[in-house]
Amino acid sequence: MTYSLAGPGHARHRLVRLPGTxxxxxxxxxxxxxxxxxxxxxxxxxxxxxxxxxxxFPEVVAGAVQPPDATVLDGVM
Structure with a gap:
């Protein structure tokens, strides 16, 4: 099964104005x-x-086999 990451339009971030620009x-x-x-x-x-x-990151892979099949986790490590 193939999965892809969410694109930038899916997350809501606060934009910051760069000073002087x-x-x-x-x-x-x-x-x-x-x-x-x-x-x-x-x-x-x-x-x-x-x-x-x-x-x-072998410890992440080892811990990730616990969720049920067809589970997808997207995040930052």
Whole structure:
């Protein structure tokens, strides 16, 4: 099963006016945007670009097999 991350239009962020300009910016919180999907008892952790992140975060993958199949978690680590 294939899943994709929610796009920027789905989240509501407060825009901040950059001083001395006509530009706005969103706050950037440090961390990695990630998607965990569980299918057939196997958890897969991917970046927002689809890169496999499981080897870098084995504890997240190990804990992610607990939810039922067809579970998808989208968040920042």
């Amino acid at each position: 006509r530009r706005n910016a969103e706050p950037k919180w440090d961390g990695f945007r990630a998607l965990v999907s569980v299918d057939a008892g196997r958890a897969v952790l991917r970046s927002r670009r689809g890169t496999e992140m499981g080897p870098a």
